Amino acid sequence: MTIAAEARFNPMATVEQIRAGRALLGWSQGDLAEHAGLSQTGIARIENGTNRPNTTTLEKILRAFDREDVEMIGAVGVKRRTGEVRMLSGRAGFVDFLDDITETLAGGGDLCVFNGNVHNWLTWADQAQIDAYYAKMCAIKDKITARAIIRKGNTFRPSTVFGCTYRSSDDAEYDDQNAFYCYGDKLAFVSFAEGALHIAILQKPQFAIGFRTLFNAMWNTAQDA
DSSP: OOHHHHHHHSOOOOHHHHHHHHHHHTOOHHHHHHHHTOOHHHHHHHHTTSSOOOHHHHHHHHHHHHHTTEEEETTTEEEEOOSSEEEEEHHHHHHHHHHHHHHHTTTOEEEEEESOOGGGGGGTSOHHHHHHHHHHHHHTTTTEEEEEEEETTOOOOGGGGGTOEEEEEOGGGOOTTEEEEEETTEEEEEEOGGGOOEEEEEEOHHHHHHHHHHHHHHHHHSEEO
16 A cells, blocks of 8 residues: 555544544443443543554544444544445445445345456455455345456456356456445445545445446346356
8 A cells, every 4th residue: 555545544533523423422432432342441541642542443433433324524523424425445444345235235135246356355354354254145145146247367256155147348348446336225436546445335226226227238248257
């Protein structure tokens, strides 16, 4: 990861934002500690300035807020997420993205992936986290259908373990740095550009339907992988 990218996507939140986030949710320090998987003493020390949280601790705090649709704005702001777009970044964000796929499809549904390259995952999740994703998908494979369009010549197709069918497209149609995932009523744009990870998840049925229409047209002209 480049220095610029690391700075851009490093989790950031001030003590004031953490306090404001708790207030917005009506959480005590103990509530935040429970949701973030941290100790109440640790949260108290962060908020009174005794301890400065490391990246891992801060990611846990921000993920706890994110799950409740609370996000940090700039260096001072906090707000509830009221729209239909969820933004994720970094390693914690990628794991949240994988969890969102399995949770959304838990009751069944359709997964369509374009430009997916699982090799990119290895930078943003450890093998145990990736294995956990595949285990969850295998557990629901009888409830879902999954299709992926990949680069011609790519023989790495791990999603076959949960029944995913692959087709390939020519190199000219393939961008290794960007991928599109459509699952349930959600459409996700995933960018691995410039050594950073940025994910936008749109939860709007019309967008998902529109993408599937485009995906199906490409699927019908793609080659059997």
